[in-house]
Amino acid sequence: SGYFMPSNGDIDLLGKRFGQAHWPTLRRRIGIVSSSVGQMMALDEPAVNAVVTGKYGMVDLWGQPKPADRAKARKLLRYIGGGHLAARPWAVLSQGERQRVLIARALMACPHVLLLDEPCAGLDPVSREGFLNSVNELGQSSDAPTVVLVTHHVEEITPIFSHVLLLRGGTVVAGGAKSDIMKTGLMTEIYGRELRLKKNRGRYRLDL
Structure with missing residues (x-):
């Protein structure tokens, strides 16, 4: 995903090799939805700001986001059914709400690849199906990125894969x-x- 360093071996990502390319730039071409990213979020970060961080491949903003970035982040939150979450701090979001925010964050940079790393972990059945429906609808859009899902559960493999x-x-x-x-x-x-x-x-x- 570009956020963690390899312990050994080689990593080739989008035609580039780790150590021979500018990784922060390459990272922006990858959207990731993972609990590990969520755990790095500041608890007082408003959801809309959390989404903006995806544009820059970071998990914490320095200063206030640009108005254009905030507008795009709000649009993406509405797109995935989380428009009402924009002003809420990360600390009060449920697991399902956090996953929706992370999808919007992942889409902020118009990624080539969207990596979903066990995104349904901790979700109740209703929240899980809502999340999977959002992913399936996203995958059917004409400008959708390549979606990669990491899971232990065959029930989470939707028709888009x-x-x-x-x-x-x-x-x-x-x-x-x-x-x-x-x-x-x-x-x-x-x-x-x-x-x-x-x-x-x-x-x-x-x-x-």
């Missing part, structure tokens, strides 16, 4: 088109027990 990469213990088990990968046999291998993968209206679930 075309490819799947399966990992177990940090090792790649399989990857490819969703229709080729989302199969009972591979799910059994990944989770280490007998189960059945079912699909209904473009969404998946596991029966144990």
Whole structure:
């Protein structure tokens, strides 16, 4: 995501290699929705300011944001159904509200890639479905960025996703088109027990 340094190995991101490119500039081309980013937010930061930070690839603003930035941030909050949150400080937002703010923040810089790192962790079922619906609608827009979802739950794989990469213990088990990968046999291998993968209206679930 550009926010954390690698402990070893090489990182190639959007055609650039870590150590050979200006990482803060590259970071602005990546939108990230992650609890790790949320944990770095100042508790007194208004939601609208939190959104503005995404334009500059930082998590804390120095001074007051420009009027144009605030206007764009408010527009993005309305776009993801969080317009009423603009003036609320980060400390009083629920987990679901924070995730919506982080989506707006991620979109602030018009990213090439939107990385969702277990975005539904801590959400109740209603909030989770609301969040996933927002992501699915975003992915259907003509100017949508490439969306990458990191998850442990097949229920969170919405119809907008075309490819799947399966990992177990940090090792790649399989990857490819969703229709080729989302199969009972591979799910059994990944989770280490007998189960059945079912699909209904473009969404998946596991029966144990």
